[in-house]
Amino acid sequence: METYRVKVSTTGGVALPLELQDVLGLVPNDTLELRVDTQGVLLVRAEGHSVGPLVDFFEDLILQDLRCDGCAGDVLKNRILEQKIQLSHSMDRLAQEGHRAQRHRQTVPWRESPELRKFALAEEENGAYQVIMTARVEREIRGLPAQALKAAAAVLESLEWDPTVFKRLRGPYYETYRVAFPERGRDDYRVIYTVFGAENLVTVLNIGKRSNLYEHLKTLARTAQN
Incomplete structure (x- = not known):
């Protein structure tokens, strides 16, 4: 977890570092909800949505990669932030693809x-939202085990009712969310989707193992750099 230090201005204003805004997916005019727990810890949430950064979702995989590359100390800390931002941009690219x-x-x-x-x-849609998948996702799920497909179907059915109740990842331009579901007792699988509220539409961007999604996002990041 990163630590950021900010100063309070004479008028009570606080400027968030650009890196933090990028990681959290904040955009101008976002409303933040501030809470202080009994231990004096300040909790920050975007009004109506969790703003837990995308990197909490991948932090162990990022650290594993960087340590294999020999990163440590301040270099490791800086590279983690770089990877977080790159993966956040890749998530937006995935939403654009959808x-x-x-x-x-x-x-x-x-x-x-x-x-x-x-x-x-x-047998038929019952909720207010239509849930669709990209052709790529439809192809990729053909190799998933039956238990994972059954769990995924239950998730997609719930999205027809209210797709905004799950974990929001980030997105200045898109509302992107994730849902974890178990397969053989382990929460290895994720459904990633984008909500287009004005159209009551949910576009599913990924159904599969978390590690596979991580590799796909890294590929998108490398493609963007070339």
Whole structure:
């Protein structure tokens, strides 16, 4: 976990470092909710959403990679921040991919997926939101075990009712969320999706193991640098 120091101005204002804003996915006019617990610890939340940074989701994998590269001390600390920001940008690129797929009709309603629809509890959509998957996701889930597909179907069905109740990752431009679900007792799998509230639409960007998503985001980061 990173520590940031800020000063309070004479008018009571506090300027958040740009790196922190980037990691948390904050944008101008965001409203922050501040709470102080019984130990005097200040808790910060974006109003209506959790703003836990994307890196909490991947921190162990980032550290593992950097330590394998021989990073330690201040170098490790600086590289962690770099990786956090790169992965956050990659998550936005993943959301952009989903938006493009939606516009070009390269998506599939999740209930039309042969792998998932057999696990649906209801035959038709019941909630206010339509849940679709990119064509890439539809292809990738074909190799998932049945237990993981069953758990994923339950998650997608719940998204039809209210997709905003789960963990928000970040996104100045997109509302991107994640849901963890177990397979053989381990929370190794994640559903990543973007909410387009004005259209009552949820676009699923990833269903799979957390480690596989991490590698995919790293690939997007490398592509952006080339």
